[in-house]
Amino acid sequence: MMVRLFRNSKWEMILLFTASSTLSVLIWTIGCRMADSKVGSSDLWIGIAALFIIVSAGIGYWAAQRTQRQIDVLYLGLKQATHGNYAARLPEQGARTFMAVYQEFNDMVEALDQRMQVIQHTGEEQVMREAASNEAAVLEERKRLARDLHDTVSQQLFAIHMSASSLPKLLEINQERAASVMEQLISMSSLAQKQMRGFIAQLRPLELEGKSLQEALDKWFPDYCRQNGLQGVLEWRIKEKLSEAKEHQLFLIIQEAMANIVKHAGAQTALLTVAETERQIIMTLQDNGAGFRADQVKRGSYGLSTMRERANKLGGDASIISKPGSGTRVRVTLPNYMNKGAES
Known part of the structure; x- marks a missing residue:
């Protein structure tokens, strides 16, 4: 992909510089003839030189801006894909030099999108099989x-x-x-x-048995906070119904994270948020406890390995961000395909 990009960019830059040089030479030639007809006109020579510089700089600026816009589009597409938005597509119309790159990027994210749906579908089936067994x-x-x-x-x-x-x-x-x-x-x-x-x-x-995740959390979360001396706030920002596998894994992850707050954080408040974007389910749990440094915690401790393992089963991920004196934030993301994988 990069070889094709450099090859196309090379020829486009050659054409642009050739056109710029041709136009500049034309202006210089016309200017010289005009100046020769008016011998001693130094101001005219200065004007011709200024025009020559302005035209060259203008064409160079236009070419740079044009290339920069196409690079910016590619950068934004890569950034969206990095954050899990595999629905991002780059406009191939008018791309010219970058058309081949945009096409390959679109093919890549399309393949990733399909693979992620398969991973989610397979993961949900595995979770339910494990639950049955x-x-x-x-x-x-x-x-x-x-x-x-x-x-x-x-x-x-x-x-x-x-x-x-x-x-x-x-x-x-x-x-x-x-x-x-x-x-x-x-x-x-x-x-x-x-x-x-x-x-x-x-x-x-x-x-969770016989209830949706929202119904279970509405009852369990405030009771758990009250029993353990926490001031809990629950924010539910999901409109679509979640699959049974997602609800099962999220509930267990939330329980693990809350148990960690009670055991380790020494916190007074806990804010639990479950939200959705077009392509992701996002769960965050923030406490105002003591926090910790990453190098103070043994690898795999604080429940991160268990939470990450549960999220990975559905193609997602889990992370913990903490700082001494600033509390701890647990963030879990799961791919959200509106249950298409389960329907297919």
């Missing part, structure tokens, strides 16, 4: 959680009930002993509450 594991996990609940929280609640039942009698008989039982009740209830939160955290992915 995990049903048995989910049922087994539920049984385990039921056993754990019986062995921990259920017994804690029974002990609390027995202690609370004896408390009125103890208050009448021995207030000092009653105060000790009260402290035990507070300790046991606090432990039971922590254990229950742990089990709820393990069951949170079930929040």
Whole structure:
């Protein structure tokens, strides 16, 4: 492509300089004849020289501007493609020197566009296959959680009930002993509450069952923020319905990112935004926590590897931007083809 571009540019520049030189020589010749007819007219010679320079500079400026505009169009197309907009096409009409380059660029992004649709379609099918194959594991996990609940929280609640039942009698008989039982009740209830939160955290992915991602987040996000002392703001800017695979992966990514805020950030606020462009679904999560330097975090930690892996399954990507004292920003992008891949 570049060889053809340089070859075409070479011949165009040769033609332009030839035309410029020819016109300049013509002006100079006519000017010389006029000056010869008026011997001693120095002002005329100055005017001829000035005209010669102006014409040459004008043609050079016009040629440079023309080439620069075509380069700018190519640069903007490359920039859009770099940011995932594979629908970008360069106008081939009137490109002349750059026509071959524009054609090859358009063919390239068309091929990338088709490949990305295939990747997204294949990724969504894989996610759903994995979800189906995990049903048995989910049922087994539920049984385990039921056993754990019986062995921990259920017994804690029974002990609390027995202690609370004896408390009125103890208050009448021995207030000092009653105060000790009260402290035990507070300790046991606090432990039971922590254990229950742990089990709820393990069951949170079930929040999405039977609901859209927006409906699940409307309930789960403010509850999670409230339970963990965060002031949360949710902004939903998507009009089209998302595929089930996208909703599943985004929900798990958001859970991972929120868990990181609670564990590591020491933040007071969390802003979650889910938006769309013509070609992308974009999820951002910003907190006002302590932040960190990139060299302070081990490779693959802070959940980035897990989030990126989930996004990659659908042809997307995930990134984390943070700075000490300035909080952390998680950004996830997924290609958005209005579910064309799933329909085909």
